[in-house]
Amino acid sequence: MPGLEGKTLGRYELYQLVGRGGMADVYKGYDVHFDREVAVKVFKREDEEMLRRFVREARLMASFQNEHLVPIYDAGQYQEDYDTRYYIVMPFMEGGTLRTRIRQSPLSLEESCRALNDIADALDYIHRQGIVHRDIKASNVLLDAQGKYYLSDFGIARIATDATQLTTTGNVLGTVDYIAPELFQDNHRADARSDLYSLGVLLFEMVTGQLPFAAENQLALVSMHINKQPPSPRSISQDISPQIEHVILKALEKRPEQRYGSASELADAFCLAVTASSHNQLVLPPV
Known part of the structure; x- marks a missing residue:
């Protein structure tokens, strides 16, 4: 066109x-x-x-x-x-996309907390409506002139009870960098938990400035999502405490039932860990 x-x-x-x-x-x-x-x-x-x-x-x-x-x-x-x-x-969102913002530099932990709270509020809302987004990624989060975060792009969203396999006519739905590992299994339907994995990838990206997995082709990237554990966020950023790392890695668990139960639960745990870290308190977030 x-x-x-x-x-x-x-x-x-x-x-x-x-x-x-x-x-x-x-x-x-x-x-x-x-x-x-x-x-x-x-x-x-x-x-x-x-x-x-x-x-x-x-x-x-x-x-x-x-x-x-x-x-x-x-x-x-x-x-x-x-x-x-x-x-x-x-x-028109004057602040551009979260992807552009992250390219400038990783977000501070405090800003990541604020961004995650905004995104989680939107994601929990659509999940309560029975909708699965299926394409959570940095370029689908927008900022207005005041720095408020918005979730966008519902072109491949589905009602959770619809047939929502990963592929249709052989094409990947969503972005492989962020897609939950269970969606590469035969006959697995996307649900709220797969959105939460994508949110975990986005959180990793916000605080480290990079994605947890990178590969030369999609097949290798898929294999990493399924089989490889994500790198330690603390090995990338010295600002990340053990408590904060615990939250991020829990969000990236391979098994859906081992992740947080909702986006707000993830956001609350992360922000608690950030607050505890800033006060040098060894307080583990809820499991």
């Missing part, structure tokens, strides 16, 4: 490409009716699967009522000659 900078979709003027993905591109734009900057997510393909994802994501986002989930302003389609564009309009 050619770039759309300078074009207008309905009442939205698109003037800068700010994000590119396999399913859609995101543009910084301007809403001429309400005189405000917006983010316009424009879907690339014009097939039935794309349309299903567009409708699903728009409906999910419109149903959310949580301060840490990106709200939706508008959704629609625009016809130009024989070219149909489907799009979703959201607030």
